[in-house]
Amino acid sequence: MGPLIVNDIISPNTNMLLAFFIGIAFGFILESSGFSSSRKLVGVFYGYDTVVLKVFFTGAITAMLGLLFFSLFGWMDLTYIYINPTYLWSTLVGGVIMGAGFILGGFCPGTSVCAAAIGKIDAFLFIAGIFIGIFIFMEGYPLWEGLYKAEFLGYLKMNKYFNLSSGLFVLLVIAAAVVMFWIAEKAEKKFKAPEY
């Protein structure tokens, strides 16, 4: 029963080795979906190429459904998986800063590494920027430690927050995703993609 590492089915060293293979799959899928091109990535914000929205939301709902089914079949104990903690203000402010970085730089950290892997020079600069940004955060940590730790809401899940079953909540996310896919397909027909 999963998670394999928690239940001692694999050793910590095997876990690290498998992390490498999971990374290969991750990088291969990102690159072959076109995430190594910044102009393709930001297309979603101008409507001419919505690949980001399609891949991201299909990925999220596939993973959500997979986890629910694995739990239902008794293959996996979801109480042992990592749930991201929610610190309200740092999540929102951090997200806003990342959003600004996304539209200026055209990548996010994972996609910039894929782009650098195929020789995009702008991606190398973006990665250099990430290192500088993280370093600034670390060195100035006492300045924003208060914001970083403010309004801790716990390891809160969406379905608990809205008082729904996890199955019903995932169904609503899928419905929302289908509506977005429909809008995305319409947008791509309306806005012509530039050559890149």
Next chain:
Amino acid sequence: MMRNRKSRSYINPYLGGVLLGLTVLAANYISGRGLGASGAMKNAIVASVEAVAPAHAENAAFYKEFNETHTGSPLNSWLVYQMLGVLAGGFLSGVIARRMTWKVEHSPKISSKTRLVAALAGGILFGFGSQLGRGCTSGSALSGMAVLSLGGFLSMMAIFGTAFALAYFVRKLWI
């Protein structure tokens, strides 16, 4: 011959999404955690600072707190191995699809130099924001949403919402 040299087209985005979701599922099934990217870069910097300025790393608040929750070398971490895999996987896909080329990709309306400056600035913002927000698009938004974390959904909305809101003002960079 000419056709052979042309790079292959990208895979269907919905297929890519399903494969990406299965990768997130595999990470949770095997390792009890989701994917990530910025965390590996953070660990690399912590390791560098500890090597270059050990006295500083022992006294500065951030590194102290980091070492309270982490044992062993910051480089011997799940995310670091996963990111090395991402680099290899991206390279492999690029080789197979014949997309390997040194290039600065930018709109014809701006120079390469402008693009490089914008990329650096965007990276600085993304790097800083990923630490404040406890993870980037992979670790916080995608993997957080997969486990239905409220933080994951908020992170996704803040990232994509802000980029969308600012898109008009920087359109010259892209279209």
